[in-house]
Amino acid sequence: MAAHAELVSDLKALRKGRGLYVNNVGERVGHTLRDLCGVTEKDGPGEIRVRVAQRLEHLAVDLPDDLRIAVLAAMGLIPAARHPLYQERVGWIAERIGRDPRTARRRIDDAIHQLAQLAFATMRLRGAAEPAAGWHTATTRVFVTLEGPVTEALENHRIVAAHDGLREIELATVFGQPAVLSGGTLRGGMLVLPAPLPAGESHDFWVRSRNPVRPRQFTYVPRRRCDYLELRVHFDCDSLPHTVSRLQGRPPRDRGRVPLNHSGEVQLVFRDAVRGVAYGARWD
Structure with a gap:
């Protein structure tokens, strides 16, 4: 599915640098991720961070604990892991889940793919349910x-x-x-x-x-x-x-x-x- 691949690409781009706390966050949040989180052209950096953070935290609820921690920390959404460099956050995740950095990176990738799956599954279920509701x-x-x-x-x-x-x-x-x-x-x-x-x-x-x-x-x-x-x-x-x-x-x-x-x-x-x-x- 093209949209799924686009969302995965958007999430992988967002995890770089300071993650969601990068200065040019408006430029780093891709179109598919914007649509998912309800970000509009009128939203400033603060509103964008809030909308994206809330949506990702909401989707991550159903992930296994290690994947949830990995993806939220990778995006800078866990305060203790809010390091300026992505590789530093990978190190924090590795220590937190008791694995090496290479495994931590795999966990992050797995979590990103599952977040995208959850996002589109939720939208399909809502779309099917609303007319009958x-x-x-x-x-x-x-x-x-x-x-x-x-x-x-x-x-x-x-x-x-x-x-x-x-x-x-x-x-x-x-x-x-x-x-x-x-x-x-x-x-x-x-x-x-x-x-x-x-x-x-x-x-x-x-x-x-x-x-x-x-x-x-x-x-x-x-x-x-x-x-x-x-x-x-x-x-x-x-x-x-x-x-x-x-x-x-x-x-x-x-x-x-x-x-x-x-x-x-x-x-x-x-x-x-x-x-x-x-x-x-x-x-x-």
Whole structure:
């Protein structure tokens, strides 16, 4: 596939020098990679780095750990490996995975090819699924609070209709005992909209659900394409966790620590969330 080869070529070009942190990053990001990451002509170097970094990190979630580390470090996306020369980053990868530099280079090449495969597989699946779906989620915001007698989740969803006359959608809440607070009526597991939604129009609704069990982790799995996913977890100030870890993947894996703010909350943001992939947090 020509597009696959072009994306591989773009990624191999980007890994040179300082990787994504090269000064002329706009010139180093090829056309296929730009299209994949949604980079526009109006984007400056900062916006380009953010868009490309988010997309590559998102795709790398499903790679084996050694390949994920190899490709992210090669691009300069792991702070500890952000060396000015590519060969220095190769040395860092070799030490991290316990192999020699030659093997590390092979791991990087393997990871780049698999990233390209994942990128085009995702686009094909989305393209096939969207016409039948009838709608997708533009934004989802979930607030989970661990204060009070039960764990409670408040969800705000903004959906966009793909076809004229969207009247109802399936409703899946974070926990059980759902209640629609605004934006529709619950009937047999379906959310009936206040009025038919024309194609391209958006609609917001709010849902509450509760869980009598005190969980040690929280994950959200989109059932539709979701452009922007924001998760917040509010802990009991009298029982704050020692550590909170970011979870992502299929199955969900630890993606690093997340700091608590002064209100005892963590916030996690995910862009282009993929259907069937888990996103969330675990705490100890």
